[in-house]
Amino acid sequence: MIRVQREDFDPGAELAGFSAGKTSVGGICLFIGLVRDYLGHSPASGSGPAAGAEVRAMTLEHYPGMTERQLEAIEAEAHKRWPLEDTLVIHRYGRLEPGERIVLVAASSAHRDAAFEACRFLIDWLKTKAPFWKVEHTRDGDSWVDAKESDDAAAARWEK
């Protein structure tokens, strides 16, 4: 299941619903991404706040419609690659403060290998394919977060 929403989510409630009544699940792997309080990127050369400047908040913009379409494609791809019982992707948009949850991905399977790998795959692909953009609000001004080469590399591991 995928959900794109402005409001926060409750990881415990999501987990409970995710595995409720299933006795064929051996393992659940879950990842939660949170807003950190410092800049995780190199600002564009010569402009914008310095790396390490305090992040007071960020705003996540997205492309409604395409986001859901891409997340569903990513989820379907995970099910093609691993024998999964279930998957869950929740991604927020809008203004978020440091410490707030941004994203949850989870995968359950009879075996822990599949659960771990699918969970990692979901977040790696999501980070390079789902149309979200972060703008960070710092004391020194706003700056659009640059895409990370490390994210491209992480996603490329799953290309085949």
Added chain:
Amino acid sequence: MIRVQREDFDPGAELAGFSAGKTSVGGICLFIGLVRDYLGHSPASGSGPAAGAEVRAMTLEHYPGMTERQLEAIEAEAHKRWPLEDTLVIHRYGRLEPGERIVLVAASSAHRDAAFEACRFLIDWLKTKAPFWKVEHTRDGDSWVDAKESDDAAAARWEK
């Protein structure tokens, strides 16, 4: 933190306590292991229930004292290897029914790579080093679960 207990745990509450008030955490990876309703092992040759026989319950025996000591060592090793904010290991013992939670491991870090790898490391090492033993209760009788070669292989990946 590590905990060895008979009673169930609430993953949502554990997660909430785990990241509360932290704004330096970028990602949390969590794994939950559950009791499955079928035998996940090859029974000892010529005796015991056939593979695939329905598991009605299992009992987890452990070595009090050594269990805590080994889990603390595993946790300390994870902190040596990755830049982690926090780790959590909860392992239950006693009688467990299919669908029940057995174990929770979690790791938080500024970066998702470290959170994922440490979480995987914790469960892989725990499975080959923490002194727990499962006996499965099936319609055809009880059988001690054999250690899996795949678990040894998974743990060996982390030897260095």
Added chain:
Amino acid sequence: MKVLYFAWLKAKTGIGEESVAPPPGIATVGQLIEHLRTLSPGHAAAFETLSVVRVAVNQDYGGLDTPVKPGDEVAFFPPVTGG
């Protein structure tokens, strides 16, 4: 044709969504970009460095050679940074 802009492309064009009636002969994303560049200095600025611009046609990723036709939804945005 509906054209959408996101993130700093929206900031540069000053537009989130516009209806564009491209002149005849425009059959690909690349040709559409050439046309859009002529619409305003903001548009020209948004498309100054194509290496940092991504495109989706009808909500699927495309490239400069992807065909476009009247009725399509074409979106331009930077590399994504969600998660």
Added chain:
Amino acid sequence: MKVLYFAWLKAKTGIGEESVAPPPGIATVGQLIEHLRTLSPGHAAAFETLSVVRVAVNQDYGGLDTPVKPGDEVAFFPPVTGG
């Protein structure tokens, strides 16, 4: 010396924990096992196949060559299957 048995080693010996006063000259886990084998048919059965027996001395993993001395806590068990 306190000797503990877990899982099927406990079932085979019929004992979870026993105090053992080994005869003089027993200085390693391997020598202790030779002594324990003589205590009962159940003990002999438990130690029949040493490749599936693991040992901990004072709650740390050891091997047949690990030293043991009076006052130690020595535990025997199968390969672990938690998680």
